[in-house]
Amino acid sequence: MAALLPDSTNDAYDGCRVSAWGLTALGILTIVPGAIHAFLPDGGAGVIAGLDLTHNATTIIGVFAWVGATQIVWGLTMLAVSLRYRSLVPLLLALILVERTIIALNQWVLKPGEGPDRPPEAYATLVLLPVVTVLLALALKRRG
DSSP states (O other), rough: OOOTOOOOOOHHHHSHHHHHHHHHHOOOOOOOHHHHHHHTTTTTTTTTTTTOOOOSHHHHHHHHHHHHHHHHHHHHHHHHHHOOGGHHHHHHHHHHHHHHHHHHIIIIIIOOOSSOOHHHHHHHHHHHHHHOOOOOOOSSOOOO
């Protein structure tokens, strides 16, 4: 087990503890939709996102399951860092900020889709961008 989980780096973390706990919450909030996408029969495409599954349902559901698997692993990574490897909290928060910025740009500017309907994640991302920015700033600020 030691090869899989090296010694904790929590003692080396000098940032705000709120950032680490925020990352824990983000990890959980990533795993839950990941599980929905991976394990719900339609991956949430129809029942949550309201997508029309009359055409290409297999492809759409397959893509949702693929994204769900990625979300579960990404969420578990967030939990591992926030609970055991806190010296990596700033890095993970910076990566989440990059991820969420790309998602927001695609959802709202570059590829907004047709019609006013957007998946719930498009709105969650708008809320998460400033939250993650604050958590990152706090993680980079040394406790004195």
